[in-house]
Amino acid sequence: MKKSIFCIVAVIFASAVISCGPSYNSVKRMQKMEEGVSSPTTKEELQEAIAKYDQRAMDLVSSEAQVGIWYKILGTRYLDQQMYGKAFDAFRKAIVYYPNNANLYYYIGICAGYLANSSLDYDAQGQVSDYAAKKMNYLKLSEEAYIQALEINPKYYRAMYGIGILYVFELGEPQKAVPYLERFLEVQTKDTNAMFVLARAYYTMYEFDKACALYDRIIEINPNPEKTAEAQANKKIVLDAQYSN
Template identity: 50%
Template sequence: MNNSNKVTCKKSFLYTGFFIFLIITTGFAVSTTFISCNKNGASNYLELEKNVKNPTTIEEYENAIAAHDDRIQEIIDIESKTGVWYKILGSKYLDKKMYGKALESFKMAIQYYPDNANLYYYVGVCAGYMAKASLDFDANGSNSIQKNYLALAESSYLQAIQFNPSYTRALYAIGVLYVFELNKPQLAISYLNRLLTVESKNLDGMMVLARAYYVTGDNDKAVAMYDSVIKETSDANRKTEAENNKRIVLDQAYNN
């Protein structure tokens, strides 16, 4: 590659970054072709060195890296920014309730930041919304697409919790998913209790946990949890809901 090609490639990185910035700030879609100058751009950087086109020994690799340290750092910086741009783009799609587009953007961001708990949480959120929108449009009696999205939501929330065991939003989300979507309330209880050890007055979590206790037959704990909500809440509607739910639990307990 001659010097003019080097300059062209470097400029294209700058133009690409500016182009993506305009896209993100204006809200238009982004093509995945912006990731690099060209598909072989990163892999061919070492070949730019005249004296070490194909390093094979440790010394040759060290020399090549030293010769192109600035370019290597430039690649790292661009890759890092690309992951952030995907996350920002996903957030903008999410704000506009474009859940399918948001899901794809967050999935791409995970390619750059595979241990980021927030990204997995947002994938779970988007997958949950997509599950609700996955009707049987072909009228063939199958709900496999919905099940797949729910499974993705579950695995994403669990992955987020694995990276951050005290991640309250993910703990609450997996609780809701197990209680109201997957009909696995017994699995929700441990996660919701963990949520309440982090945020002892998380009233949303307390309401879902009370529901989980109720549907698994633990009426005493359900009543106790509703009592806690009634005591702690300042919201009249929430208090009424908790009182009504408590009454239902007690009525069932007395009738059995």
């Protein structure tokens, strides 16, 4: 008996839910009533309906665009605080709204590079291959992000510098860094930071004359005593390597 009563109650409850749930047609009717353009027929009514729905669409687009901007701002705030994981997540969400924004891919490249260096065996399980693979995945993601930024904006000099550092100091592929850094220095002719990176690339590729020429250029610019002294010391290392071979 109790089982029968339970079944009857269940059927009644299900019927109530189904009957109370809004159907697709009822939702559409509510939308039309809200806009006051239920069934436009005349030219004037059609124009009015289009205008109202256009405004509604524009409001939606504006709100979506603002969300994307907020995610970007949030990401830069996290980046300023060196909270690279949080910044990475925020920029990923911003890209959903702005997939052709070169700045967002540049920021992803920066964050992924830092996250690669935090990919450690925190559980101390001794699985070196696991966290080494994770580190490499982040580094490759950083590379892809910089490349995407440059595809969107081929004159994005910060991305050229970023990918140059990545190739020279992280991926150990200086030959890939050279064209980006050379193009960077064609415009940013007095950027000694980029000169140091390019000189390091030349040195590791055994192009000692080119490396020395860059160190001479840094010494000539004389940005500050520390950098000038570093350039002089590095030039000596290059010359020693050159004449020892």
